[in-house]
Amino acid sequence: MGETVSLVGPSGSGKTSLLLLIAGLEQPTIGRIALSGRDITTMSEDELALLRRDQVGIVFQSFHLIPTMSALENVAVPLELAGAADAFERAEAALGAVGLARRLSHYPSQLSGGEQQRVALARALAPRPKILLADEPTGNLDLDTGARIIDLMFERAHAIGATLLLITHDPSLAGRCRRQLHMADGHIVRDSARVAA
Numbered sequence: 001m002g003e004t005v006s007l008v009g010p011s012g013s014g015k016t017s018l019l020l021l022i023a024g025l026e027q028p029t030i031g032r033i034a035l036s037g038r039d040i041t042t043m044s045e046d047e048l049a050l051l052r053r054d055q056v057g058i059v060f061q062s063f064h065l066i067p068t069m070s071a072l073e074n075v076a077v078p079l080e081l082a083g084a085a086d087a088f089e090r091a092e093a094a095l096g097a098v099g100l101a102r103r104l105s106h107y108p109s110q111l112s113g114g115e116q117q118r119v120a121l122a123r124a125l126a127p128r129p130k131i132l133l134a135d136e137p138t139g140n141l142d143l144d145t146g147a148r149i150i151d152l153m154f155e156r157a158h159a160i161g162a163t164l165l166l167i168t169h170d171p172s173l174a175g176r177c178r179r180q181l182h183m184a185d186g187h188i189v190r191d192s193a194r195v196a197a
């Protein structure tokens, strides 16, 4: 609980592929993947969808918000589809926690890149997943905005006790994670842990 792991390695080494496998969005041709102790490679599409919904939050480099929905709806509608009776209250709280209390009714096109990524982060974390997967989440943001998003990501993941798996090309960012996985040519070639400061 609350582990922070970075996944680093050259372009094409397989980082995104690994993330998609962990998320159950791609199926491996060989091998097995366990999530919360359950083998996800033998699950049906329906079982996988439930597991993704309840346990996994994902943030991508591009924000993937629904353009015709407000910030509040982008966060609330997935919660509502998951059966939450208080979806809009929870979405409002999640957006407040990422500093967007005053942007609830804005549409994605009316938000800055940093704000859009905050909405995506709120959406990913509102269901209180066990793991937050982030694939170069600041790749489309300027340095300052990106740094603030990263701080927020660490803080919010910690607040809900979620493990953070962060793909990044930025060594200093990777160094903020307790554990670092290095990939090359589709393999994890190094697994190192930061010594506690």
Ligand SMILES: Nc1ncnc2c1ncn2[C@@H]1O[C@H](COP(=O)(O)OP(=O)(O)OP(=O)(O)O)[C@@H](O)[C@H]1O
Binding pocket: 009, 010, 011, 012, 013, 014, 015, 016, 017, 018
């Ligand atoms: N859907 C796919 N079908 C076949 N090959 C793929 C597919 N997606 C990715 N690949 C290949 O798998 C390898 C790993 O790609 P992946 O996207 O995981 O790399 P990455 O480490 O995330 O790179 P980057 O840092 O550029 O994002 C690459 O050689 C890529 O061309």
Ligand SMILES: [Mg+2]
Binding pocket: 015, 016, 017, 135
């Ligand atoms: Mg990638």
